Amino acid sequence: xxxxxxxxxxxxxxxxxxxxxxxxxxxxxxxxxxxxxxxxxxxxxxxxxxxxxxxxxxxxxxxxxxxxxxxxxxxxxxxxxxxxxxxxxxxxxxxxxxxxxxxxxxxxxxxxxxxxxxxxxxxxxxxxxxxxxxxxxxxxxxxx
Numbered sequence: 567x568x569x570x571x572x573x574x575x576x577x578x579x580x581x582x583x584x585x586x587x588x589x590x591x592x593x594x595x596x597x598x599x600x601x602x603x604x605x606x607x608x609x610x611x612x613x614x615x616x617x618x619x620x621x622x623x624x625x626x627x628x629x630x631x632x633x634x635x636x637x638x639x640x641x642x643x644x645x646x647x648x649x650x651x652x653x654x655x656x657x658x659x660x661x662x663x664x665x666x667x668x669x670x671x672x673x674x675x676x677x678x679x680x681x682x683x684x685x686x687x688x689x690x691x692x693x694x695x696x697x698x699x700x701x702x703x704x705x706x707x708x709x710x
Contacts, residue, residue, distance in 0.1 A: 592645075595624055596635050603628035623649050630654065 604625045623645050627634045634648040649655040658666070671677045682690065 592620075593639060595621060596639050599624035599628040600632070600635060603632075605629075620645050623654065626654055627652060 599621070602625065604622075606629070624635065624638075627638075627648060631648075631652040631654075634643065634652050637643040638645055638648050643651065646655065650657045668674060668677055682693075685693065
């Protein structure tokens, strides 16, 4: 059994993977990405070589656009902004950002009411029809 002291020491000796990075861990992650970029194109992806994690993105930038790593390191660009600029990641549309924000809203019903207040009568009629159809088909409606 691991004691609390041992767990704390282990956490200090081996910090978590890059997530919610600060400048020091980001510098280390960039150095790691430069020394270990992704393999050349054409290989089959694995859990460790694909995705949207900071580690993966830095390794992909190291392979495809190493100059972006310097912009990240000096604070000119975030990892996400560099990935978008390099064409590795698409910038989310306003609609996608809106849907993501709505999904995270603390009270989605109040948010939905606020949205309803700015719709015109044709949009409200369409929404009622669309929601009714979803309820009848059992699609898009979470059971709660």
